[in-house]
Amino acid sequence: xxRFVLAAFAAAxxxxxxxxxNARAQEEGPGAQERSGPPPRMGDKMKEKxxxxxxxxAKFKDAMKAHDExxxxxGARMKxxxxxxxxxxxxxxxxxxxxxxxxxxxxxRKAMTAEQEKFHSALAAFLTPTxxxxxxxxxxxxxxxxxxxxxxxxxxxKDRDGDGGNDD
Numbered sequence: 262x263x264r265f266v267l268a269a270f271a272a273a274x275x276x277x278x279x280x281x282x283n284a285r286a287q288e289e290g291p292g293a294q295e296r297s298g299p300p301p302r303m304g305d306k307m308k309e310k311x312x313x314x315x316x317x318x319a320k321f322k323d324a325m326k327a328h329d330e331x332x333x334x335x336g337a338r339m340k341x342x343x344x345x346x347x348x349x350x351x352x353x354x355x356x357x358x359x360x361x362x363x364x365x366x367x368x369x370r371k372a373m374t375a376e377q378e379k380f381h382s383a384l385a386a387f388l389t390p391t392x393x394x395x396x397x398x399x400x401x402x403x404x405x406x407x408x409x410x411x412x413x414x415x416x417x418x419k420d421r422d423g424d425g426g427n428d429d
Contacts, residue, residue, distance in 0.1 A: 310399060311392045320387045328380040335373045342366045
């Protein structure tokens with residue numbers, strides 16, 4: 262029973278987003294996995310959307326590049342840990358082994374969160390509050406869009422009480 266609870270916990274919290282970037286790269290075709298990080302024109306796009314001057318644009322591109330380079334190994338390790346956990350669940354590994362992998366995933370998530378915070382602090386050093394707000398709102402839009410890509414279109418609401426969908 263403990264193994265089932267741990268496996269369900271892992272599946273619910275850890276696995277849904279794993280490999281989304283990799284899956285998208287596979288859909289894009291051969292060589293797509295080598296194209297990691299922000300698109301080459303991302304800095305130009307953000308310059309326009311955020312209203313960056315030339316100096317801010319250069320700092321933004323540098324910050325994005327540093328962030329991407331820092332996140333690559335963290336993301337790769339996260340993927341390895343998810344694959345290890347999946348294999349452990351399939352092979353009915355001991356609770357101790359599952360717990361060790363779950364703890365490693367938690368530590369990895371914390372490292373990724375720390376890198377995100379470092380990136381946002383770097384941006385705050387040269388973006389105005391208005392530009393920061395635009396960046397945060399744009400990031401939230403991108404996350405909602407990615408979430409929709411992972412889950413697909415929303416499902417229609419089921420008529421659970423048999424009244425033809427009338428919820429009154």
